[in-house]
Amino acid sequence: MIGSILLLAYVILARVGEMWFARRNTAGLMARGASEHAPGHYPFILVMHVAWLLGLCWLGWNRPIDLAWLAVFVLLQGLRLWVFATLGSRWTSRIITVPGDVLVTRGPYRFTRHPNYLVVIGEIAALPMVFGLWQFAIVFSILNAIALFVRIRAEDQALAGFRHG
Numbered sequence: 001m002i003g004s005i006l007l008l009a010y011v012i013l014a015r016v017g018e019m020w021f022a023r024r025n026t027a028g029l030m031a032r033g034a035s036e037h038a039p040g041h042y043p044f045i046l047v048m049h050v051a052w053l054l055g056l057c058w059l060g061w062n063r064p065i066d067l068a069w070l071a072v073f074v075l076l077q078g079l080r081l082w083v084f085a086t087l088g089s090r091w092t093s094r095i096i097t098v099p100g101d102v103l104v105t106r107g108p109y110r111f112t113r114h115p116n117y118l119v120v121i122g123e124i125a126a127l128p129m130v131f132g133l134w135q136f137a138i139v140f141s142i143l144n145a146i147a148l149f150v151r152i153r154a155e156d157q158a159l160a161g162f163r164h165g
Contacts, residue, residue, distance in 0.1 A: 001062045004062060008057050008061060011053065015053065022092045022093040022094070026094060033099060036096055037095040037097065039095075044147055048140070048147055051140075052124060052140045055140075056131070056136070059131065060133060064131075064132070065130055066130055066131075066132060069130040072129075073130055079118075082107055082115075083116045086107030097159065101162065105164050117152065121141070124141055125141050
């Protein structure tokens with residue numbers, strides 16, 4: 001039980017830190033003349049992620065931890081840090097572009113166009129599995145797939161005119 005609580009506390013603190021990081025970066029990008037694209041889907045993404053986290057806290061706080069799924073989740077955290085380190089001040093939770101910037105093509109972006117979304121897909125599925133909540137993983141993976149279908153199309157449109165760096 002203490003392991004579950006500590007893991008959930010870590011995830012909550014990590015998400016709060018990410019939101020701080022995203023807000024700081026968004027403000028910095030906007031100060032450079034950036035614009036936001038397709039903000040209409042963002043509330044759905046935010047509500048879905050908050051519901052996912054609250055649901056995990058409610059259902060998982062006293063459950064045993066599956067170490068194999070925990071290893072998958074830890075690996076995903078390393079990939080998330082790689083994305084953050086690669087994008088630096090350009091990472092944000094919104095679709096933000098700065099005129100004249102070039103697309104990032106280093107780090108995990110050498111291998112895939114949307115590595116952050118691959119991490120999110122993995123986390124949405126893997127963390128519930130750490131607690132044996134496979135039904136929860138399925139429901140939120142479907143919701144996430146819907147959100148990412150809209151999100152990735154909007155992001156690809158926003159980035160279509162940018163050249164590769």
